Amino acid sequence: MGYRTSLAIGCAAAAFLMSATPNASAEDFFKGRDITIFVGSTSGGPYDAYARMLARHWGRNIPGSPNLVVQNMPGASGRRLMGHMQGIAPKDGTAIAAAAHRALPFDPLMGVKAKFDPTNVTWIGNANDEVNICIVWHASPIKTFDDLRKHEMVVGSGGPASTDTIYPNVLNALFGTKFRVVQGYEAAAQTHIAMERGEVDGRCGMTWDTLQAIKPDWITEKKVRILVQFALRKHPDLPDVPSVFDFARNEEERQILALWSAPNKMGRPFYAPIELPKERTELLRRSFDRTMKDPALLAEVEKTKLFVSPITGEEVHALIDGIYATPAPVVAKALEASKGNK
Incomplete structure (x- = not known):
């Protein structure tokens, strides 16, 4: 060979x-x-x-x-x-x-x-595919997403890079809501105490999973209302809570919402x-x-x-x-x- x-x-x-x-x-x-x-x-x-x-x-x-x-x-x-x-x-x-x-x-x-x-x-x-939510304390006159266009809602946040700041700002810009963001709450626990004291109305940037994990009594005792979901898909636990995408009027608004929702996915x-x-x-x-x-x-x-x-x-x-x-x-x-x- x-x-x-x-x-x-x-x-x-x-x-x-x-x-x-x-x-x-x-x-x-x-x-x-x-x-x-x-x-x-x-x-x-x-x-x-x-x-x-x-x-x-x-x-x-x-x-x-x-x-x-x-x-x-x-x-x-x-x-x-x-x-x-x-x-x-x-x-x-x-x-x-x-x-x-x-x-x-x-x-x-x-x-x-x-x-x-x-x-x-x-x-x-x-x-974990997460779903962010905006919540308001039960004593607030705000009961629905549409109310956010009529009444100011004060929300707590840790700083400009937090979703608790970004989401309210985006909703204000796109849909004319009246969020007012108060920054300086170094931890979410501080924001929650502020909600209970009436210093702020709520927050708009926590996940549904987090709410269930750390404040289950807020859900069972109806201490908060969930106004809207900020995610690419609605959570199956929250079929009656609207998605931010329900309010988008055109493709550009949907793309902007998708950009800020994608990290949750x-x-x-x-x-x-x-x-x-x-x-x-x-x-x-x-x-x-x-x-x-x-x-x-x-x-x-x-x-x-x-x-x-x-x-x-x-x-x-x-x-x-x-x-x-x-x-x-x-x-x-x-x-x-x-x-x-x-």
């Missing part, structure tokens, strides 16, 4: 073996390894809580049953972690990030200088570097999906104040691609609306 013939046979055999066993190699890769879930915030917060819950259950749903550990990497509101993931973090699937803030992937679109490119990472999945996202091999991407995504349905995880959810309403990594990618396709003039109007009257 000649040299060229032997070489051809050898190359063909190698190619066959490589093409025939990609799944096996991906499934075997994680056996005996550690996967680190990096969290871009300090321990004890909600992003950390979701990462640790995922770490307790994800491993047994990944072929090879790797050990999952959580490492906190706070700094620059989560941007330090983003730099780490796109820089020195392993690109083989052993480094997963829990985004420290759901809005960070939209920084570049909103004009914030950022090295992170959300269209150039591998989104693994999202643990990916309330607890997880991602890996873009260099992650395709076979391992598929394996981690499908194992993440299985974990979100794992009876043991769901039993833990029942015992804690966490909520699970997952979407797939592919759905996160599609969401981001769609939002980044928003025309620049609409983005500019969305930004201007969020700033409020000067």
